[in-house]
Amino acid sequence: MSDASAGPAELLEDLRGFCGFGQRTQTDTADGIPYFVNEYWTSAQRKSHPIHEISYRACFKAQLPEFFIQRMTGSGGAVLDPFMGRGTTPVQAGLMGRRALGNDINPLSAMLTRPRLRAVTLDDITRALGTVDWKRGEITRTDLLAFYHPATLERIEALRQWIARRAPPDGPAPDAATDWIRMVALNRLSGHSPGFFSGRSMPPNQAVSVATQEKINARLGITPPERDVAELILRKSASLLRNGPAPEADHALSTGPAWEIPLPDACVDLVVTSPPFLDIVRYADDNWLRCWFAGIDVRSVAIDQHRTEAAWTAMVTRVLAEMARLLRPGSIVAFEVGEVRRGKILLERAVWQAAEGLPFNRLGVMVNAQNFTKTANCWGVENGAKGTNTNRIVLLRRE
Template identity: 80%
Template sequence: MYDTPPLLDDLRAFRGFGQPTRTETEGGIPYFINEFWTSAQRRSHPIHEISYRACFKAQLPEFFIQRLTAPDGAVLDPFMGRGTTPVQAALMGRRALGNDINPLSTLLTRPRLRGITAGQIATALATVDWERGEITRPDLLAFYHPETLRRIEALRLWLADSAPLDDPAPDPAADWIRMVALNRLSGHSPGFFSGRSMPPNQAVSVAAQEKINARLGLTPPVRDVTALILKKTAALLRAGAAPGGDHRLTIGPAWDIAVRDASVDLVVTSPPFLDIVHYAADNWLRCWFAGIDAQSVAIDLHRSEAAWTAMTARVLAEMARLLRPGGHVAYEVGEVRNGRVLLERLVWQAVQGLPFQPLGVMVNAQDFTKTANCWGVDNGAKGTNTNRIVLLRRV
């Protein structure tokens, strides 16, 4: 028999928001239910404010990093997405390790792991030849004023020279500028390069944008690309940059990561939820700007529970290789298909036969505080109202 890890005692005793943790067992799985971090928006470090669909709050990895690692410990996310776990690990003085099969994730994460200042960004932007741009995608005029699109094209050319995709350590200022530009490409407010579009964590198709323009009777206005990059930079850095360090990001499948055996203290991650989110379709505009062929990125869409379970087993086998004995996995999953599929049960199956002690499922239960009506989702009625996190310990 295994001993009871201190983490479970901590969950049972948690009363951070005044309520005791509720414990239940269902299907042989222990559940620990409480509000373990605030439901309020924008309570984490501002450097996290990079939009990406289906990302979790920084408080999630913070909760586990604080309890399960020491300073200089190594924290890994094999599905890093926008980089919430690596960036939070760096902010907390840990070694940040991240991986994703989509190279876009590295472009969104790496700049925030390297020290930078707003002054460096302004100096770099002053070297861009803004007259160099020519419109190569006239269809994108559905999103942009012609003058804005020419400036975006000029910035793409400058980035290809200053921070090429195949450079593993590009100029930090250029790398940062690309990251910010990727997050200003389209959105619903004057803070974005586009006219009025969908929220900034996905790009609609050209045809859909044309319908939005026609419905609203709008044409894209001129945007000051330089000013918007500087404004977003100031917002991201208003509490300072993350400290640099011996951080490492890789690109590839989550079951084959170039990190040495038994070198990781904690894994905090959230895998794709079956075929719920189509990342390539959501990020087509970002991939165009960055020079990434979105169709060549082999992001898995698992249409069956068996396929998802098999993927999870491969990932957890790799995590077993990377984790030191006593290290932990926090594997965040969701309620999908209107709660008919509880992915934690599939994780429980996938971990059988691997050198892990399954500890239980931590359920961070809270009400929505941010509208999801743009997706046709009523708050508290559909979607994922809770974080459901499978907890494992390497034995």
């Protein structure tokens, strides 16, 4: 890690004195936990690099890892997210010239993250799409006609076969263009606008069930229109790459539980992460359509659903023990959680408890105040009611 990075004392002083948006930090102590409350990054949408614009449910903004990467690491420093999801932390680390490390139990995460850490251009993508035989597609699931026009579904099947030959799910990383095309296709499968392969479906970061989609079609009196799959992939690719080609970043991504990451001891300079919040989000259900396209058996993805705070805390203890193994002495964990069950459970206190007895100094909780609910109402009344209004980030220092 570069000597340009700050230490924990400087970080806490920065939090106390921060007034980047015209407000001074409010400090407090509750149940022995120091709190630092302010708006530490903008609440405006689409203010980060466009390459982050990959939809995935319950993901934080790129400004969150950027805040810590900028302060706590130097050029070449290693940044890890053990619950990487769509890859916001490793992608931001790569953009900032750091080593991008990531892990997730869901194989989709590597498919969504790795392509944005490899050098690829729009010309590369165009040439690769030109090798797809779009007439080879045969519909294997007629129930998916609830989402797609028959001609569109045939094209999706043709692309799916092309990717399966070049990039089997359990095989090595494919060439960069194929990797990229799969990533974009996974994010265009269903959504609410003509930019997606499907007819109108909500929301764009998860797939509703076939039965729900049939109800949407009936309620709106619509049938799925025909879409040009290749053209939509190129259009989305051009948007993601509008600030230039994807950069080549030093990276290592793995698939597995967050407490068994295949990295050597003391190799990480910073951890920025956010785990699943109890049973609020059902990631396997959300991603069933993506898993179908990618050739992943959704039943094999062992995503935990923690229904009690005690079970969730025990999981966090296992993860923090692994982070203690991987972090260099003096390095920081920024562990983002949120208010759940209408604020009745404050998960930062569970993380604080989980770290007890492990080789960490517990520094405090940083609260990035938001003026809107992160969990959108379009996810449904239940999830909207259980959503989070703030980023609440537990800060731990490896002894």
